[in-house]
């Protein structure tokens with residue numbers, strides 16, 4: 422993906438000046454679909470947004486980037502009419518003077534795909550699609566119509582998706598659920614603005630490519646897209662303009678900016694992906710800590726090693742992690758140490774304890790190691806929480822309810838929970854989903870330090886580029902290991918080739 426583009430940066434000041442010259446304050450560009458003006462939002466003492474001005478033009482993809490907690494999701498919820506700003510306003514072309522709420526946003530064709538999947542697990546794919554259809558009718562044959570409609574959209578956007586529309590959503594993989602969430606938004610008639618909050622975080626490289634191809638078809642038809650993502654290369658490659666948010670404000674809107682420019686506007690010390698040191702520094706691999714035998718190739722991980730699981734999404738990587746996580750002394754074909762920790766892929770259903778604070782969520786797996794005779798040492802618990810909140814720059818105090826944190830900060834708490842234990846085997850299921858680029862770079866370094874201290878780490882990621890930080894990588898296809906890559910053979914190209922090709926069995 423290109424990281425260097427033409428250096429035609431527009432500062433936000435320039436954009437404001439240009440807007441002011443051509444249009445009244447509420448309608449920045451002639452073709453602006455939707456505009457936020459002076460939008461401010463507080464949650465208690467947290468200032469989530471301060472005087473945000475931003476507009477989306479007709480038929481453009483506007484990228485939106487910023488560190489975890491910068492205010493991106495809050496702004497999106499306000500643009501979608503799901504929350505009201507404390508000050509400022511949102512206006513849409515064709516809807517001037519209307520109060521902006523969920524109803525008027527929907528009437529203007531605004532549709533949002535949330536970061537936290539909002540599907541109902543007990544209902545089928547088609548039933549979920551039906552429920553989110555604003556114009557649904559309960560007349561005879563509604564179910565058949567819903568099944569056909571969502572099936573058609575899935576076929577158009579994600580050919581080869583493998584999703585039966587009569588299946589319960591709870592039985593789908595995370596990647597498939599994400600596809601359904603996107604497809605049901607695309608069922609909207611007269612779509613005007615599609616807002617996507619980190620849409621590719623759980624998609625494989627193939628499905629992500631299919632999604633972007635479809636977004637470009639939509640924009641060619643005049644639909645606008647607002648794309649939030651931490652995947653800088655994707656944002657740069659696919660957006661017409663990129664807005665950078667920093668501490669609840671728009672720090673700049675850029676055309677043709679490279680990754681370094683955007684990271685600089687986001688603030689803090691951040692290295693571009695290409696500058697982050699990859700794995701291969703000397704680290705001694707020790708004893709085999711865990712292994713899976715049986716049909717297919719054997720899997721092993723040694724102490725001091727970071728072992729990657731790669732391949733397209735849903736090819737058996739999660740199952741491999743859960744086999745290692747749930748193995749008991751009598752489990753056939755799997756051996757794993759007693760002390761192990763796991764960062765699950767779906768933080769909403771199996772990670773976050775929503776009624777608890779940040780500190781309680783963070784330390785829950787480490788209580789045994791900070792207890793004496795069954796009594797938890799309160800001071801050790803506070804220190805442990807404080808150390809990891811600081812190390813991972815978690816934006817939220819120890820006593821804050823976990824649900825008040827931004828998505829990426831909740832994810833950081835789950836990663837901290839695993840590493841705060843004394844586990845000798847750490848299992849990571851796409852752990853950095855939604856984590857900003859600065860923190861990710863720090864986490865790669867942290868993982869290497871933890872491996873150097875003797876832990877064994879098994880890491881599944883949907884982002885193939887991350888596998889460069891592993892000592893060895895197993896590529897999975899159809900539930901089986903099809904190749905093992907290390908050293909010079911551990912490249913993104915090779916991972917992609919082995920993910921798709923037949924006949925690369927090891």
Ligand SMILES: Nc1ncnc2c1ncn2[C@@H]1O[C@H](COP(=O)(O)OP(=O)(O)OP(=O)(O)O)[C@@H](O)[C@H]1O
Nearest residue numbers: 464469489490491492493494495825826827828829
């Ligand atoms: N419901 C809420 N209650 C309290 N605070 C909130 C709530 N929602 C958001 N915040 C706070 O507002 C700030 C902005 O959060 P927001 O979710 O908009 O960030 P973000 O840029 O989308 O982050 P991420 O990249 O992690 O998704 C954060 O400090 C967050 O803790």
